[in-house]
Amino acid sequence: MNTVRKLLKIDCIEEKGIIGQDIVVAILDTGMAEHPDLKEKIILFKDFVGNREKCYDDNGHGTHVAGIIAGESKDRFYGRMNINGIAKGSQLVVLKVLNAKGIGIEDKVIDGIKWIIDNYEKYNIKIVNISFGTIHNNCSEMRLIKYVEILWQLGLVVVAAAGNNGPDIGSITVPGVSKKIITVGVVEDGKKVNVNGRYTSNYSGRGPTCECIQKPDLIAYGNNIVSCNNNYKLKKYTVKSGTSMATPVVTGCVALLLSKYPELKNIDVKRKMIESCKDVNLPANIQGAGVINPVELLGVK
Incomplete structure (x- = not known):
């Protein structure tokens, strides 16, 4: 995360007092461990898989994602450096909808989304992070x-992964194919990295979708990301790669934007993010508008 924060100049943004304060992010994932960098960030945990009450993560994916968004080391060191997320002032509502293998039943995922629909006002949820997806041919009919x-439509900013099924055209995963939400691919996916146990390159999902919608909307750093480990008592941090890691980078940037401009509507958030991206001269179906650029997004000099 330190490399990503440096590339995105997050320290410069934090110096202006912008840390994602007062922004609540809902994470649909494998859960979250009570990691020391995260336990003060969570305001609610709900388990749609095992119906357990205590916060947990039997896979690690969700904890890693949460750390990218909101992790804050607070005098705890990894080597010589603190490991912080993009929006360390934000808070989290964690919904476990994926099992120990990182696999989810559609009904469970939808149950999690329905819960957000019913409770987003109560918990002041502004952003929903979805770092997973599935391939389906008839995507327009997907529940x-x-x-x-x-x-x-309720006004929440939904940020979803483009998926790791590239490089073929039309390999964006559901729900990232939705024309409304913000869909995130990976910067420099030509480099070989370990993605969910598969050593691969050129993996980021490519558009267009089956409805001829150009996706992804933008790309972010997602290779070899150091973030919170669910088995933190053994090893506090771990490395993961994929569009799952790029997605919370963008989610964190949305939290920064909304903490500065809380009145923004989700359509304005998406427009501002796209307009502020840095073009890296890749085809639009790979990069979308380009690389997320939070300094430009927030007008920080």
């Missing part, structure tokens, strides 16, 4: 897309 778009 998951329907419910994700309800979240958007």
